Amino acid sequence: MLFAQITDLHIRAPGLKLSGRVDTADFLARAVAKLNRLDPRPAFLLITGDLVDRGSVDEYVHLAEHLAPLVMPVRLALGNHDGRDGFRAVFGANDYWDPAEPFVQYVIDAGPVRLLVLDTLDTGRPSGALCDHRLDWLAARLAEDRTTPTIVALHHPPVRVGMSMMDSMCLLDGAARFHQLIAAAPNVDRVLAGHLHRQVTTRFAGTVLDVMPGVAHQCHLDLAEGVSQQLIFEPPMIQLHLWVEGTGLVSHKVLIDDFDGPYSFASPD
Template sequence: MLIAQISDTHIGAPGRDDLLRTSWHLARAVAHLNRRERRPDLVVITGDLVDHGEVGEYEHLRELLAPLRMPVFLLPGNHDDRHNLRRAFADHAYLQREGPYLNYVVDDWPVRLVALDTLVPGQPGGRLCDGQLAWLADRLAEAPARPTVIAMHHPPFSSGVAVLDAFGLAGSDALAAVLRRHPQVERVLCGHLHRPIVRRFAGTVACTCPSTAHQVALDLPPADRLAFVMEPPACMLHLWLGEEEGTITHLSPIADERPLWVMHDGEGWVRGSRPPAGFHPT
């Protein structure tokens, strides 16, 4: 099974995202996933879907995602609005029509997807309350033998980027206590940080996905600023290889497609292989 993760798309209403060209970048990400020889089984977008939580932004997001040739699952980040997200994607049955949170479980593939809503309206940081953690523990207890990935916007760990760490996740220690009781959790997939970061967390692996557009500059201590940089956007590809080998995660840059120089064709090394036309090191 192959899960694609994109994050922090920050779509504005048409004509209002010209500075960072977030709509153009998301269209490239969709084309990138559609072109893959092995297409993902599903796509999960880990929050900050739009920039201001407005209905028009979600309608624009819907148009941009429409060409995807695989199912897409959405969850909110701190820039999102639950009510407007539900309204714009009313046909997405996994999004609860009522209730304070947009938590859900997707059970249709070999790997379970459990989504957690960390949004605190009006705040840049996130939170998991006792009720959500109890819900998560119950969902994990339902299928202890099923490999599972958890998706959420705010990562449950510090990144070393001081300004962002001030807007972290409340409840991460309690989340860790739940995860330690459930070793079937293969990954915790997060966004928010606009950078690819991986670390061990509570007996599993937690990672953050880059933005489909702008990235956060890697300013480590003692720097205390927050800056954007137009480093190449990317998606994450989480490949489930089976019970014995588990999950492996790849970073897939979203850029102009480059031709392949085939060195091995699956049966043996290709003798006299030469770079194809258009294969350049720059």
């Protein structure tokens, strides 16, 4: 079983660049082209939030146009830059979540692993939230299967990582109960997140928290206290999650840019 993950697309309306300089739609087009060239082909693509930048319908229409060429199914999660109304106006007809649910949360049964996708959007705030309704949903999903290796995906990292401005906008409301639920479910193999626009790994609640870079701009790493976050054009990345029998879930980081090679290791001398 192989699936792909990207995050933090920040698509704007056609013709608009993020911060006046990031052509996020062009970055996504390059990521989609890379994904479509992968062999073997991932079973699906998971996108862990900040699908668009302002949450408007025209941005989601623009996003849908850029996802249309994908040769694999796509599963979408919401981040702080998303908007539920705009999202549902364009993607509401999709059938992989319960339309009666007020939040965009759902299960993906993917053979040897199971994914639980959460909605941490706290409208009007850059930080994330998991209210009792969303956490009750997570508790029920975890309770119904205590054996299958489970991946929990959400936009906001549930802990601080030493980036002071981003730490002020991590998962805040509900973070303590989220930690308790994950710690009580030893079959949670991985927590996948975005939001930081950087690659970050740490131990979390007895499992591994894996935060991946965005597919467009990244956050410049400055570990000093109180700095204002700046963007930087470090290489964007796809992540490929592969189930390896005898090992478990293995996560390969794949740069989207093209590089010279590959070449044979065979030496002529």
